[in-house]
Structures are given as structure tokens and as C-alpha cells.
Amino acid sequence: MDSTPRSTSTRRTTWQDLPPRVREDVEDVLGGEVVEAVSQAPGASSVSADRVRTAGGARAFVKAVSRSHDAVAHDLLRRELDVLGRLPDAAPAPRLLGAHDSDEWVALVIEDVDGRRPTLPSERRELIAVLGALFEQPVVRAHGASPFPDAAPELAHTFAGWSRLRADDALSTLPSWAADHLDELEALAAGAARAVHGDRLVHLGLRVDDVLIDASARVWVVDWCSAATGARWLDGLTLLLDARAGGSTVDVDRIVSSHPLFRGAARDDVDAFLAGLAGYFLDAARQPAPLDQPTLRALQRNQGVAAIEWLEQRRA
Structure with a gap:
């Protein structure tokens, strides 16, 4: 599960920083010399993110990283390369055009989508549009077989955060309601992995930052390093949690109770998933921050607190 919350303003590697061999392989994929490269806004890692254009007018989105600079990101990008090569045509994802893949560098050449993130004040309408796209996953x-791993075992360790917090005697770090309901939260989270079992393609950690909406209002989902097989509603819930953590005033419970995406989600299943996410984020927030992501732990705690506040309202 790719759990890094929204941008932490890290300086990205740029197209010009890539070694000549990597740039040449990208240009071979595109069939011409790259004459323009526009680096996107700072993000949660140093992975490059450039919209490029060739002399012949071909366009693409290129993301790349070296193992020696960021081994974790290198492995994630290689996983995404594998996922993009296996995504069904019906997935709302930009197409993989080609790649450079070596021991030191991975670079993905992806269809360029001219889109924007969901924004205020039309956020409810746009959130509903994204949920509609997820309904069609x-x-x-x-x-009994799937080309992607099952979300349930993938999340089993992730959702053991409450047990880790208890074992480390870290209850003083918890919001007061969570500390008072630790047994309940731990029991809920223990059933979260079972709750997410399903037969649909899931992004497994969808956030607002992973969504683009183009000029025709088509919804695209990016950053597929953790794709899995699971319950249809899973991505919708992480999206709504991220919107809430980011300050959205949308009534997310009303959406959960009324949108067709959540029709197969029992109330206890939703609570179990939120409890699992809350425990994961609050546990992760205790760890030292990576050097190139100094605000990561504060952002993870914000997600955990948002999940607890949502659960407190639901279980009042």
C-alpha cells in the first residue's frame, strides 16, 4: 500500500538530471529528440516527473529514479512498470508507452494526460465523478485467479498498527477517543483485511493527488505501484478520507450511505477499514521522517487523526 500522503515539497530529479542512456531510451520510445521538458510541482519523493515533447510533436509523461539515490522509490517504480503492463484496457489509467529498466535506473514513459486535480469549490461534484469512475473498475x-495480488493479505500487516502501538506502550501518542477505545479499534482492524476481499481492480491507497480530470471531465487515476484485487468500494473510502484530511467539508458519510459504489459495503466493514487505516497511520507517524520527506510523519498523523474523528462520529 503506497501510503505517502499529499505532497511534501521535495525537490524532484529533472529530465536534465537523467543520464544520457536513460534519455536516449526515452527518445527511442517516442521516436524523436525531446526538445521540451517541464518538471511538475515538487512531490513526495525525488522521482522525476516531466511532461516532455519531441521535435515531431510527440508528448509523454516521464518519471524516473536511480537506485543509488532512492532504493525504495526505485523498487516502487519497477512495481508500477509491472502493473502498468498488466492493467486491463478498462482501467482509468494512462497507457504505458515504454520504459528504461536497468539495475541502476528505472524510467517510465507514460501517456501524457492534460488534466488537473479535483479542486474546490466544486469538490463534491468532482468527488462524485471520481467515485463514478471507480464504480466502473x-x-x-x-x-479464482487474478493478475494482481489479493488486497486482504497485502493489508493484514499494514492494519496491525493498533497492536504495535499497544506493544510499544505508545498510547500517550493517541487522540483521546482512540486511547479510550483501543480494544474496540484493535478488534475492528483485525477484521479489516477480510472486509476488503473482492474481485475488482483496486489502486490500494487512492488519494486526491492520484486523480486527474481532463477537459472533457474524464477521470484518470495515476501512480499504480500498489494495484491489487479487492472490494469495489475500497479506493472510494481512501479517497474520501484523504479529502476529509485535506479540509474538505463534504459530508462523506452521506456519500458512503448513498453512492452505488458503497452498496456492497456493510457498515461494520467500512468501520473496520477506517480503523485499520487509522492504526496504520498513527503507528507510522511515530517513526523518524525520511531525510528527503521531513513533513511526511506529520501528514500521516493528520490522516490517522482524520480517520479517528470520522470513526468517532460514525460510532457515536
Whole structure:
């Protein structure tokens, strides 16, 4: 599960920083010399993120990282390369055009989407549009098999955060309601992995930053390093939590109770998933921050607190 919350303003690697061999391989994919490269806004890691254009007018989005600079990001980008090569055509994802993949560098050449993030004040309408796109996510588990891992075992360790907090005697770090309801939260989270079992393609950690809306109002989802097979509603819930953590005033519970995406989600399943996320984020927030992401832990705590506040309202 890619759990890094929204941008932490890290300086990105740029197109000009890439070694000649990597740039040449990208240009081979595009069929011409890159004459323009526009680095996107600072993000949560140093992975490059450039919209490039060739002399012949071909366009693409290029993201790249070296193992020696960021081994974790290198592995994640290689996982995304594998996922993009297996995504069904019905997935709302930009197409993989090609790649450079070596022991030291990974660079993905992806279809360029001219889109923007969901924004205020039209956030409710745009959130509903994104949930509609998630409702159409394809079935990927047929006859018991899927090209993507099952979300349930993927999340089993992730959702053991409450047990880790208890074992480390870290209850003083918790919001007061969470400390008072620790047994309840731990029991809920223990059932979260079972609750997310399903047959749909899921992004497994969808946030507002992972969504683009183009000029035709089409919804695109990016950053597919953690794709899995699971419950249809899973991504919608992480999206609504991220919107709430980011200051959205949308009534997320009303959406959960009324939108078709959540029709198959029992109330206890939603609570279990929120409890699992809250425990994960509050546990992760105790760890030292990576050197190139100094605000990461504060952002993770913000997500955890938002999940607890949502659960407190739901279980009042």
C-alpha cells in the first residue's frame, strides 16, 4: 500500500538530471529528440516527473529514479512498470508507452494526460465523478485467479498498527477517543483485511493527488505501484478520507450511505477499514521522517487523526 500522503515539497530529479542512456531510451520510445521538458510541482519523493515533447510533436509523461539515490522509490517504480503492463484496457489509467529498466535506473514513459486535480469549490461534484469512475473498475478475478495480488493479505500487516502501538506502550501518542477505545479499534482492524476481499481492480491507497480530470471531465487515476484485487468500494473510502484530511467539508458519510459504489459495503466493514487505516497511520507517524520527506510523519498523523474523528462520529 503506497501510503505517502499529499505532497511534501521535495525537490524532484529533472529530465536534465537523467543520464544520457536513460534519455536516449526515452527518445527511442517516442521516436524523436525531446526538445521540451517541464518538471511538475515538487512531490513526495525525488522521482522525476516531466511532461516532455519531441521535435515531431510527440508528448509523454516521464518519471524516473536511480537506485543509488532512492532504493525504495526505485523498487516502487519497477512495481508500477509491472502493473502498468498488466492493467486491463478498462482501467482509468494512462497507457504505458515504454520504459528504461536497468539495475541502476528505472524510467517510465507514460501517456501524457492534460488534466488537473479535483479542486474546490466544486469538490463534491468532482468527488462524485471520481467515485463514478471507480464504480466502473473492471473485474480482474475470474475463476479464482487474478493478475494482481489479493488486497486482504497485502493489508493484514499494514492494519496491525493498533497492536504495535499497544506493544510499544505508545498510547500517550493517541487522540483521546482512540486511547479510550483501543480494544474496540484493535478488534475492528483485525477484521479489516477480510472486509476488503473482492474481485475488482483496486489502486490500494487512492488519494486526491492520484486523480486527474481532463477537459472533457474524464477521470484518470495515476501512480499504480500498489494495484491489487479487492472490494469495489475500497479506493472510494481512501479517497474520501484523504479529502476529509485535506479540509474538505463534504459530508462523506452521506456519500458512503448513498453512492452505488458503497452498496456492497456493510457498515461494520467500512468501520473496520477506517480503523485499520487509522492504526496504520498513527503507528507510522511515530517513526523518524525520511531525510528527503521531513513533513511526511506529520501528514500521516493528520490522516490517522482524520480517520479517528470520522470513526468517532460514525460510532457515536
